[in-house]
Amino acid sequence: MEGFAEYNTKLEQVFHLWRKDSNSKYSNHSNVTAAKVRELIDIATLRESGVFFTSENLAEKAINAFNTPIDDSALVVDPTCGSGSLLVAASRKLAIMPLASETLKKWGKQLCGIDLFPEFVYCTKLRLILETLVRGAEADKSLPELLNLLTNIHVGNCLDQLPLITKATHLALNPPYNNSKTPASYSWANGKINNAAIYYYELSLILKDGCSVSAILPDVLRSGSRFEAWRRTVEPALAMSNVAVEGRFDKQTDIDIFILNGLVDRQSFNTVEWQTVETLGTEGAHKIRDFFEVAVGAVVPYRDPHEGKLYSYIHPKTLPRWGEISKIPESRRFLGRVFQPPFVAIRRTSGPRDRHRAVPTLVLGKRLVAVENHLIVLTPRNGSLEKCRELSDLLKENHVNEFLNNRIRCRHLTVSAISEIPWRFE
Known part of the structure; x- marks a missing residue:
């Protein structure tokens, strides 16, 4: 994080220059952190830690997605604040006062940020201080004095500070996306688990009813079959929910994300519409599953x-x-399930940037075939070779890409996603 510490030093310099001369040429310095971080920390380091910094545009979308407005009584908590983009976006919903110290004293009570890395916490504080100056407040005190006013932004593991988070009226979340083993036992997963799933689940347990939630999450939680149980577990506590598929996190990060927002409500059983797809065929149209048995290769x-x-x-x-x-x-040689041709094999590895999401090969012959688990096998229910050729033609159509790009944006196709593709040959 040495390069990041150097960037913090530059932000300090901006503050000191501002105190001497509040010329508007400095006014953009507090708004470039997410882009600068990508230049300072290599992608391998970010992937290892699961940290991806929220862009200004994405942060604004997440904050604007809150179901309730951020007012003078709000406590906005970002439990994994990173470089502070979500809290900076939230601060723009709060009033500015003539003096930076007056503003930060109030913001310090309304904005709470927690992160494991001291450099990120310090950056968040610096950006909020510069934000007050950008909006016209006077830099009336020294930098250490202003930093001390942001009392709710500090270093720590948010999962160890749940009593503080229970006070939140608004939870803004962009958690780590990496996988890790956890000593905790969950009914919805085991082994290595995506940290974003863990963070959202643990936090959702302790938020008070009426808290407004806006979370930026990896698309695998929305569309991956492995997280079906996770979705069923977390959705009953979220009312008035909405899922917005946002596509790729940024140009350097090949991870697709979505924004989940809603109000915490444990008094009634709620559901979330995770699969935000339009009906791309006629109403009540048949799906691939009506004509094919769909399974993952067993080898x-x-x-x-x-x-x-x-x-x-x-x-x-x-x-x-x-x-x-x-x-x-x-x-x-193989002891498991094998498949009888004719059938269509589709490659599981697939992403939204691919020209075709579902790429098939028609497998012919009379002998049983063992199939690797990186392929999805579609066997016609009527045994028809013609049906297989119709399917291959279908997968070339634009509506298939459109459907899959809405249905599942992670890098592996699933049986359920393929099964639900509308069948056009009626």
């Missing part, structure tokens, strides 16, 4: 022993994209 190459009967074996590298294959060049 896990690094785990499954080469035992049992010998079968033809396919994986993504052996299959021609958009083509047909009858002579399969590889074979292996």
Whole structure:
């Protein structure tokens, strides 16, 4: 974080220059942190820590998504505040006073930020101080004196400070997105778990009814089959909810995100419309699942022993994209589920930036086939080769990309997403 500390030093210099001369040429310095951080900290470091800094535009969207306005009685909490973009955006909903000290004394009671990294906490404070100056307040006290007024912004693990967070009227959240093992036991997941799921779940348990929530979360929580149980667990506590699919986090980060907002309400059973897709076919149209059995290939190459009967074996590298294959060049012994041709194999690895989300290969022949788990297998319910060719044609259509880009924006297609694609051959 050495480069980030250097950036904080530059922000300090801006403050001192401002006190000498409040010329407007400094007025943009408090608004470039998210972009500057990306220049100062390499992407590998950010991925390892799961930290991705909220852009000004995304922060503004998240704050504007609150169900209730931020007024003089609000306490806005960002439990993983990073460089402070969400709190800066929230501060713009609060009044400015003639003196920076007057403003920050009030903001210090209404804005709460917590982060594990001291450099980030310090940056958040510096940005809020500069924000008061940008908005016309007079820098009437020294930097240390103004920093001390932001008493609710501090270093720590938010999961150790839940009593403070229970007081929130507004929760703004952009948690870490990395996976980690946790000693906690959850009914909705085990093993390595996405930290964003853990943070949102733990915080949702202690927020008071009526608290307005706006969370920036990785799309895998919205659309991934692994998180279906997580969605069922957290949604009953959130009323008046809305899911806004935002696409890619930023140009450097190949993670798609969404904003979840709503009001905490544990008095009634609520539901969240996680799958924000338009009906891309006619109302009541058939789906792929009506004509095909859809399953993930059963072979896990690094785990499954080469035992049992010998079968033809396919994986993504052996299959021609958009083509047909009858002579399969590889074979292996396997004890698990195998598939009878004809069937269509679709590559699971897929993202919203791909030209086609669902890329098929038609597998022909009479012999049973073992299929790697990086492929989704679609077997026609009527055994028809013609149905398989209709499916391959269907997957070329634009409406399939549109549907999948709304339905699932993480990097692996799921059985449920493929099953729900509208069938156009009526």
